[in-house]
Amino acid sequence: MSCYKKIINRNFFFLIISLSLFLVNNNLFAQDGEALFKANCANCHKPDEDYTGPALKGWSARVPDKEWIYKWVANPAQVIASDAYAKSLFDKWKPTVMTAFPNLKKEEIDAIMKYVDNYKPAEKKDAAAGAAKDDSADNSLLYGILFLILAVVAFILLQVNSNLRKLTDDKEGVYRGEPVPFYRNKTYLMTGILILFALGGYYTINGAINLGRSRGYQPEQPIYYSHKVHAGTNQISCLYCHGGAQDSKHANIPSVNVCMNCHMSIKEYKGDPIVREDGKQVNGTEEIQKLYKYAGWNPETRQYNPDNNKDGIPDGASPIEWVKIHNLPDHVYFNHSQHVKVGKVQCQTCHGNIQEMPEVYQFSDLSMGWCINCHRESKVDFFNTSTGEGNKFYSIYEKFHKDLKDKKMDSVTVEKIGGTECQKCHY
């Protein structure tokens, strides 16, 4: 019996291994197709929609035969010259001609085509994320309801308790007076007042502390500009637009010509749908049109409007009046370059994950305590006398160098070099 079992077990084991190998292999091919597609085609093609070139899905129904694809990929210009279907394609998409890929093998092209045909847009993930979000919202409501029910039950039980006590007292002949209704019961009233007082105090003090700080401030901007699309999806460096952060006090708001560096070419928004805070969908293409109006750019002729009134800017152009979000009071001095260039602080440390914010809000409260905390914790790029690394400016701090050598301290924080002195920021 046990012998049979062994055989079955072994066979089963083999079966599983061979099956899994088969599955993995299949997967490998599919992935290969995806990788090849992304490396070679994705710049101009999308599987399911027209882009710089046509959508590739359903190719087999359109092309004359499979050999045609191999020829086309190897040398499109030659096929255009000799083939009617290729000519019609060229007429539709001209003047762009597809780049030739003579190095792609037939199997690789097959893998790409297989990937394209099996391609499904990734929507499920979003739905799942949405469901998860709903769950978390439901939970807090549930806890609230539970708390209320329990409070009411406790209240009723207390009432029952006092009534019962009265009954037993009456039976035993102890006089206790009429029971007081709960709204005149001083214990309840006192507790209620105390709770109100505590809550009131809490909110007043918090409100007073937060006066002048506008954490979470998220004004509506003249153009729905999504940092998530620009800094997140398109991976544009923060300093591309806000180059002032490394040179000056202000991380400047980019001038319109910086926007136009890309938007001379990018006229339409084709990315994932952007949803406004109130649930409305944003039409990215319309927002880009707004930019053209501010810039005085004519997308039809691909030129700036002429400057007929000689004011130095194209006619019809006007500055975009962005709303400044991060405001420090006049009595504080803050310099971006000092932090970004010298301190090498990441933008996200103070501004939050900007690359994930569709609309920017103030992430930190920009309070003095917040500044001081960071100054206490952050280490400066202290000059290392033995290796020569670090900021040479700090070579003048002789005592710290001595202390570091004697192992009296292990690092130098901003506070140690005077980062918490009043005059450093208030003068």
Added chain:
Amino acid sequence: MIILSFSGMKFDSLRRFDKRNIIRRKPINKKDTMKKMVKSAVVFALACFALTSCSDKRKPGSIYVPDMAYSRGYETYAERNSKQFTSNISELGGKIFYNNLPVAGTIKRGCNIDMPYWDTAYHNNETIFPYVLTNDSTGYNLSDTVKNPLSALSDADLKESQRLFNINCAVCHGEKGDAAGPVAGKIGGVANLTQEAYVKMTDGKMFHSITYGKNMMGSYASQLNAKQRWMVVKYIRTLQPAPASDSAKAQTDIKTKTAGNP
């Protein structure tokens, strides 16, 4: 505290205490004072809520002392007084016309810090300070004669020019200069700087193109100053493969100090 007062013992003793109180000061209109207390507490709490819970995230909120928060002096991005200034040229005369553009011919202060005057290569090359070639085809053709005033880059300068390239150029041209940047596919027609045409392109022409823009590429003069632009040109040379023919000139450009005089 709430739990304590709800527990039986405390509850009972409090009630007894209540009764004693009532007996002692019966004639005072107790109900009214109680009601007043409750009323004032409720009003107080409501006022607190009203003060704090109305904060609209679309508005910046209030501040203690506006005099200390807002600058009296002129600050960047502060609104200009519309009674004195105008950006509309038709109102010129009555008001000061100002549209944020520097006056024609203005030279940025600190230019000689970017390019120290004792750098003879720079100082002698009048075509660069200020850059006089115009943004047209004659200027573009003439730019071939402009020499890169920078001698070979030091390690620190090379690192800095790489950083500048990665911030400003790599978005389209790719970190390796191979037109594989994240938005290259969206813009289309991005130059692959490692191709022969760009290997052969002179430094001056590259500088001219970065300064004024070329085809669908915009001007980078507002993002990179003259020295930074020349540094970026130097860095692009390090990304390119060695040119196949007549390479000697471009190679020496990178490695040895070039003379400034054309």
